[in-house]
Amino acid sequence: MITLLLELRRVTVSVAGRVVLKEINMEIGRREVHVLLGPNGAGKSTLLKAIMGLPDYDVVEGEMYFEDVNLLNLKPYERAKLGIALSHQNPPKLSIRTSYFFTKLIEKYGGNFKEFIDYCRKLNIEHLIDRELFRGFSGGEIKRVELLTVLSQRPKLALLDEPDSGVDIDSIVLVGSLINDLVDRGASILLVTHTGTILKYLRKIDVVHVLIGGKLIYSGDPGILPKLFALGYERFLNYISTC
Numbered sequence: 001m002i003t004l005l006l007e008l009r010r011v012t013v014s015v016a017g018r019v020v021l022k023e024i025n026m027e028i029g030r031r032e033v034h035v036l037l038g039p040n041g042a043g044k045s046t047l048l049k050a051i052m053g054l055p056d057y058d059v060v061e062g063e064m065y066f067e068d069v070n071l072l073n074l075k076p077y078e079r080a081k082l083g084i085a086l087s088h089q090n091p092p093k094l095s096i097r098t099s100y101f102f103t104k105l106i107e108k109y110g111g112n113f114k115e116f117i118d119y120c121r122k123l124n125i126e127h128l129i130d131r132e133l134f135r136g137f138s139g140g141e142i143k144r145v146e147l148l149t150v151l152s153q154r155p156k157l158a159l160l161d162e163p164d165s166g167v168d169i170d171s172i173v174l175v176g177s178l179i180n181d182l183v184d185r186g187a188s189i190l191l192v193t194h195t196g197t198i199l200k201y202l203r204k205i206d207v208v209h210v211l212i213g214g215k216l217i218y219s220g221d222p223g224i225l226p227k228l229f230a231l232g233y234e235r236f237l238n239y240i241s242t243c
């Protein structure tokens with residue numbers, strides 16, 4: 001019986017010839033919700049992209065397993081087939097009609113069009129489905145549609161890169177409920193957030209990770225969050241190093 005979903009062992013990632021992540025260790029179990037925080041440029045998006053296997057994000061050292069399968073030689077679509085899905089911080093605009101794109105996702109991953117339409121209503125994005133994907137969408141519309149692309153892939157592991165940034169306070173409730181739906185369907189979550197506003201809408205958080213300067217300086221109890229938000233990253237780093 002495989003208990004761990006994702007396991008990273010001393011993973012070092014280089015981007016454009018520069019080491020961005022250093023010796024990252026991380027273990028994500030089934031149906032666990034992990035939150036990743038860190039200052040701008042710390043390497044949060046890089047970590048998600050490296051797990052997804054995007055080109056340019058080279059794992060130069062370490063090991064990466066998903067359900068005991070070595071991810072390192074797998075292409076992004078092969079990782080997607082295993083059950084990993086990434087919602088991008090800034091998804092590319094595509095010259096394809098949104099409803100057609102979702103039809104293809106439904107064909108590939110199962111599900112049905114009625115469920116898609118129900119979610120569009122719930123997320124107030126029905127008016128977007130006849131438009132080209134992400135083209136001219138507002139920041140909040142992009143986040144809601146992007147999150148729905150992840151849900152439609154029925155992932156075992158959802159990598160969510162700032163699903164709450166640029167989202168208004170009403171829509172953030174919707175984003176939170178969609179993340180809870182992902183967990184209810186059996187997914188584990190690795191969620192990057194800056195403000196932490198989204199966190200109060202999540203039904204549970206299992207582990208918090210803090211990434212500074214490409215190193216994970218904290219992985220553990222979410223009870224640390226008030227301390228982190230009170231101190232800020234620089235003083236939190238000092239606090240942790242003296243603990």
Ligand SMILES: Nc1ncnc2c1ncn2[C@@H]1O[C@H](COP(=O)(O)OP(=O)(O)OP(=O)(O)O)[C@@H](O)[C@H]1O
Nearest residue numbers: 015016020038039040041042043044045046047056
């Ligand atoms: N494709 C790329 N080419 C060159 N440098 C990159 C690339 N992707 C990331 N980097 C660099 O790697 C570092 C980490 O970037 P990353 O996007 O992972 O940070 P982040 O923690 O997600 O920051 P933010 O909170 O601003 O989103 C930055 O210095 C960034 O410029």
Ligand SMILES: [Mg+2]
Nearest residue numbers: 044045046089
């Ligand atoms: Mg980022």
